[in-house]
Amino acid sequence: MKGILGFEYGIVQAPLGPDISGPELVAAVANAGGIGLLRCPDWECPDYLRELIRKTKTLTEKPFGIGVVLAFPHDLNIKTILEEKVAVLQLYWGDCSQELVDDAHFAGVKVIPQVGNVEEARKAVAVGVDAIIVQGREAGGHVIGKDGLFSLLPRVVDLVGERDIPVIAAGGIVDGRGYVAALSLGAQGVCLGTRFVATHESYAHPIYKRKLIEYEKTEYTDVFGRARWPGAPQRVLETPFFDDWRSLPAHENEVNQPIIGRSTIHGVEKEIRRFSGTVPNMTTTGDLESMAMYAGQSVGLIKEILPAGEVVKSLVEEAQALILQKFNNATTT
Known part of the structure; x- marks a missing residue:
């Protein structure tokens, strides 16, 4: 090649x-x-x-x-x-x-x-x-x-x-x-x-990596990060959390949502609010199941974590x- x-x-x-x-x-x-x-x-x-x-x-x-x-x-x-x-x-x-x-x-x-x-x-x-x-x-x-x-x-x-x-x-x-x-x-x-x-x-959290193996469906959405990065739709895994919230009203965003976890991102401590769009890395703690997990449409073809x-x-x-x-x-x- x-x-x-x-x-x-x-x-x-x-x-x-x-x-x-x-x-x-x-x-x-x-x-x-x-x-x-x-x-x-x-x-x-x-x-x-x-x-x-x-x-x-x-x-x-x-x-x-x-x-x-x-x-x-x-x-x-x-x-x-x-x-x-x-x-x-x-x-x-x-x-x-x-x-x-x-x-x-x-x-x-x-x-x-x-x-x-x-x-x-x-x-x-x-x-x-x-x-x-x-x-x-x-x-x-x-x-x-x-x-x-x-x-x-x-x-x-x-x-x-x-x-x-x-x-x-x-x-x-x-x-x-x-x-x-x-x-x-x-x-x-x-x-x-x-x-x-x-x-x-990859610096993704092991649970995020595992979900990429377990799930096969993705959705194109704008549920996550509306305040931080407006007008930036994303493709995410169809997790149970996303299924529950896929119809989030247009006026809602992450600003007034509860804090669901914490993470150190590029050396900076960050609070993660629900719908913030921050994917979990190795340092992330909290309700990882309720965080965004980005994935492309062919995720169903990925069967194992490899070097x-x-x-x-x-x-x-x-x-x-x-x-x-x-x-x-x-x-x-």
């Missing part, structure tokens, strides 16, 4: 929020030849961020990246990322400006925005990004677009045309079959979130075997 952007493989581990893709997961993916992405905190914390990046560098000599959500304060954080010369700056949910791309390129950092529609992709191409992640509505967590991956992806591939901008597919991809399907539509790489949450190295390096390896091997068996046979018969 062909690599992209100087990486061995075109396999991207999504930046899993708020801190689920920590140094251990990112380093494991990088060491296996994939593109591991840390998740930048949603508040300005340049000193902490520098430590996070440097800790990751102690666990891998390979390049890696970091994802920044532009809907939250980020100027000082991005300045730190560029100073630390992280290989990849992944951007989401905001304007990927020409100035930002120029600053990143001056620092030797590649820029990869994640888009949810053709217009966003067109703007990204215009400012000279290095690659584009195309996210379909099947994706877990916060979803910016309304189109399914298989209708959106080839349109962005056509838009990019002959330019040297790899298109990376995201949303509902968990195995070699999804990888090959994305390649057949013109993608040069794939970005996986849920599959990497369900790994040994992250094995996920990368099996994706490559499954895809190679599929191409050899299915497609080579098809062309010779």
Whole structure:
């Protein structure tokens, strides 16, 4: 399987929020030849961020990246990322400006925005990004677009045309079959979130990981985090808690809800209110069953918690075997 952007493989581990893709997961993916992405905190914390990046560098000599959500304060954080010369700056949910791309390129950092529609992709191409992640509505967590991956992806591939901008597919991809399907539509790489949450190295709480194995259904909703991140729908596991509250009235949000747990997120103690949208990490205590658990539509294909390096390896091997068996046979018969 062909690599992209100087990486061995075109396999991207999504930046899993708020801190689920920590140094251990990112380093494991990088060491296996994939593109591991840390998740930048949603508040300005340049000193902490520098430590996070440097800790990751102690666990891998390979390049890696970091994802920044532009809907939250980020100027000082991005300045730190560029100073630390992280290989990849992944951007989401905001304007990927020409100035930002120029600053990143001056620092030797590649820029990869994640888009949810053709217009966003067109703007990204215009400012000279290095690659584009195309996210379909099947994706877990916060979803910016309304189109399914298989209708959106080839349109962005056509838009990019002959330019040297790899298109990376995201949303509902968990195995070699999804990888090959994305390649057949013109993608040069794939970005996986849920599959990497369900790994040994992910910082997700063991109960959250177990639910990804137990449950098979997800729902696209806006029940969680309405006050903190308005207008940001998400895809979650259909847990009993979600089933009970899926019809939460539009005027309700997390602000006046009871505190159902506590968590340390990026070194900061946080109270978790009902409907806050904070997924449980390793430090989370309280009523975990009532917390948001993000997952993509293909979660039912995930049957076990695996080492992250094995996920990368099996994706490559499954895809190679599929191409050899299915497609080579098809062309010779």
